[in-house]
Amino acid sequence: MTKTNTIVVSAPGKIHLLGEHTMVYGKPALLAAVNLRISISIASIKSETSKTEIQKIVEPIIKKELKIKTLPQYRLTISSEIPVGAGLGSSAAVSSAYIAALLSFLKVKWDLNLINKLAYEAEKVFHGNPSGGDNSTVVFGGLIWFRKESPDLKLIEPVPFTIPNKLAKNFCLINTGKPQETTKQMVEIVAAKFKLQSVKFQKIFDDQERLVKELLSIIQNGDENHLIQTIRAGEKNLESLGVVSPFVKTIIRKIEQEGGAAKICGAGGRTKATGILLAYHPQKSIIEEIAKEQNLSYFSTSLGIEGVKYE
Numbered sequence: 001m002t003k004t005n006t007i008v009v010s011a012p013g014k015i016h017l018l019g020e021h022t023m024v025y026g027k028p029a030l031l032a033a034v035n036l037r038i039s040i041s042i043a044s045i046k047s048e049t050s051k052t053e054i055q056k057i058v059e060p061i062i063k064k065e066l067k068i069k070t071l072p073q074y075r076l077t078i079s080s081e082i083p084v085g086a087g088l089g090s091s092a093a094v095s096s097a098y099i100a101a102l103l104s105f106l107k108v109k110w111d112l113n114l115i116n117k118l119a120y121e122a123e124k125v126f127h128g129n130p131s132g133g134d135n136s137t138v139v140f141g142g143l144i145w146f147r148k149e150s151p152d153l154k155l156i157e158p159v160p161f162t163i164p165n166k167l168a169k170n171f172c173l174i175n176t177g178k179p180q181e182t183t184k185q186m187v188e189i190v191a192a193k194f195k196l197q198s199v200k201f202q203k204i205f206d207d208q209e210r211l212v213k214e215l216l217s218i219i220q221n222g223d224e225n226h227l228i229q230t231i232r233a234g235e236k237n238l239e240s241l242g243v244v245s246p247f248v249k250t251i252i253r254k255i256e257q258e259g260g261a262a263k264i265c266g267a268g269g270r271t272k273a274t275g276i277l278l279a280y281h282p283q284k285s286i287i288e289e290i291a292k293e294q295n296l297s298y299f300s301t302s303l304g305i306e307g308v309k310y311e
Contacts, residue, residue, distance in 0.1 A: 005043060005044050006041055006042065006043040007041070007042045007043075007101050007104050007105050007310075008039060008040070008041045008042075008101070008310065008311040009039070009040050009097045009098075009100045009101040009104065009308060009309070009310055009311065010037045010038060010039040010040070010097055010308070010309060010311050011037060011038055011040075011092075011093040011094075011096040011097035011100070011138045011139070011307065011308045011309075012033040012034055012035060012036065012037050012093065012138055012141060012305055012306070012307060013033070013034045013036045013037070013038075013081075013082040013088035013089050013090065013093055013138065014031050014032065014033055014034060014088065014089035014092065014093075014133075014134055014137040014138050015031065015032055015034050015087070015088060015089075015173070015265045015276065015278055015303070016029055016030070016031055016087075016265050016266065016278075017030040017031065017032055017143075017215060017219075017278070017303075018030055018208070018211060018212045018215050018230070018231070018234045018263070019031075019146070019208065019212045020238070020264070020265065020266060020267065020268075021186075021187070021190055021238065021241055021243060021267070021268075022204075022205045022208040022209065022237075023131060023133070023146060023147070023148060024131075024148070024187060024190075024191075025194075025205050026147070026148050026149070026150075027147070027205050027206075027208060027209040027212070028145060028146065028147040028209060028212045028213065029131075029133060029145075029146045029147070029212060030143065030144070030145060030146075030159075030212055030215055030216060031133055031134075031136075031137040031143070031144045031146060032137065032142070032143050032144070032163070032303040032304045033137050033138060033140075033141040033142060033144075033303070033304060033305050033306070033307055034088065034173070034301050034302070034303055034305070035301055035302040035303075035305045036081040036082045036083075036088060036173075036299065036301070037080075037081055037082070037093070038078065038079070038080040038081070038082055038090070038093040038094050038097050039078070039079045039080075039097065039311060040076070040077070040078055040094070040097040040098045040100075040101045041075075041076070041077040041078075041079075041101070042074050042075070042076055042077075042101045042102060042104075042105045043074060043075045043077075044072065044073070044074055044075075044105075045073050045074060045075045046073060047073065048073055049073070049075065052076065054076075054078075054094060054095070054098060055076060057095075057122055057125045057126070058095060058098050058099055058102065058118075058122055059071060059102075061099070061118050061121045061122060062099065062102055062103070062106075062118065065114075065118060066106065066108070071102075071106070072105075072106075074102075074105060076098070078094065078098075080093075080094070083175055083178075083276070084178070085178035085179070085275065086175055086177075086178060086266070086275040086276045087264070087265045087266020087267065087274075087275035087276045088173075088265070088266075088275075088276055089134040089135075089137065089138055091122075091123065091126040091127070091134075092119060092123055092134035092135040092137075092138045093138045095119045095122035095123060095126070095135065096115060096116070096119040096135055096138050096139050096307075096308050097308060099115050099118045099119055099122065100115045100308050103115065103118075104310075112139055112140060112307070112308065115139050115308060116135055116136055116139040116140070119135040119138075119139060120132050120135050120136075122135075123135050127183070128184075131146065131148060131154065132146070132154050132156055133146040133156065136156045137307075138307055138308065139307050139308050140158050140307045141304070141305055141306045141307025141308075142158055142159060142162065142304045142305075142306075142307070143158070143159035143161075143162070143163070143219075143303075143304050144156060144157070144158060144159065145157045145158075145159055145216070159216070161219075161220050162304045163219055163303050163304045164219075164222035166222055166224070167219065167222055167224060167227060167280075168302060168303055168304070169284070170224075170280055170281060170282060170283075170284050171278065171279070171280050171284075171301055171302075171303055172279045172280070172281070172284050172287040172288065172291075172298055172299065172300060172301065173265075173276050173277065173278060173279070173298060173299040173301050174251070174262070174276070174277040174279055174287070174290075174291045174296050174297075174298045175275075175276055175277075175296060175297045175298070175299075176247075176248055176251070176272075176273045176274050176275060176276070176277060176296060177272070177273030177275075177296075178273055178275065179267070179268065179269030179271075179273050179274055179275055180269060180271050180272070180273070181267070181268075181269050181270060181271070182267075183266065183267040186243055186267035186268055186269070186270075187267060189242060189243070189270070190241050190242070190243065193241070193242060201241070204237050204240050204241060207233075207237055208234060208237045211230050211233055211234045211237070212234075214226070214230055215227075215230050215234075218230055224282065227261075227280065228259075228260065228261040228280060229261075231261035231262070231263050231278075231280060232256060232261045234263055235252060235261070235262065235263035235264070238263060238264055238268065242270065243264065243267065243268030243269070243270070243274075244264055244268050244269075244274060245268075245269050245270055245271055245272055245273070245274055247271075247272045247273075248264065248268075248269075248272075248273075248274045248277065251277065251290065251294060251296075252277070254290050255279055255281065255286075255287060255290055258281065258286050258290070259281060259282065259286075260279060260280055260281030260282075260286065260287060261279070261280050261281075262277045262278065262279035262280070262287075263277065263278055264276075264277060264278075265277065265278045284300065
């Protein structure tokens with residue numbers, strides 16, 4: 001945990017296995033911690049240093065929670081494998097790891113519930129009205145079932161099983177780049193369409209809920225054929241919401257034609273990039289070849305890994 005009074009904590013990124021966008025409308029989502037991590041190092045120092053943006057966000061949250069006015073001087077170092085703005089929860093990961101490290105530096109007992117509570121407060125600064133799903137996934141790790149029951153009540157529960165290795169080994173992440181549109185803009189686009197076509201969109205939301213529930217049992221049972229079918233159907237619903245660009249649709253169709261499946265993992269985009277694609281194929285090398293053809297970076301990945309932890 002410590003070397004020469006240095007505390008190092010890491011947190012994973014996250015992805016939506018399914019349920020992005022529709023979760024805004026009270027539908028469930030299934031999220032997973034992913035093995036791209038952010039590491040935070042805190043070491044005691046004697047002289048004061050200038051504050052980074054993340055320190056300006058997190059320190060007031062810590063001071064308020066602990067009812068203290070000042071903090072000891074320390075040096076903060078951040079190392080990240082998580083692409084920013086790609087839908088992998090980089091803000092939740094850095095907040096969670098930093099908060100956990102700073103609490104440990106202040107000799108506060110390790111408490112994942114407290115870390116998660118404070119990370120949610122940091123997410124509010126980053127995103128205004130976050131769901132709480134991202135920070136919960138990176139803090140607790142594994143698979144997370146999320147549902148917004150009402151504006152003031154959110155159900156966030158760890159799933160009591162992991163993804164079987166025969167499925168887990170065949171997932172791959174493709175980075176299509178940072179979308180030109182913000183998450184807020186994409187959510188507003190869907191909301192505007194919902195107002196105009198409420199019956200059509202409600203049917204899409206209901207079908208996505210059905211798929212999310214089915215996906216849970218499919219993963220538990222290790223059913224590869226139904227996994228591919230469900231990812232494809234979920235992606236089709238996202239395309240019907242208008243959040244997947246023509247460029248990314250082309251990549252997804254290529255993966256499907258080769259016998260696999262892929263979907264966006266965040267708010268998406270309408271022009272070109274949509275952030276990270278979650279792709280699955282019984283022969284993962286086929287996904288990698290398609291990514292290479294498009295000159296896109298890709299990552300072999302493990303899903304449902306450990307959350308915030310000491311290094």
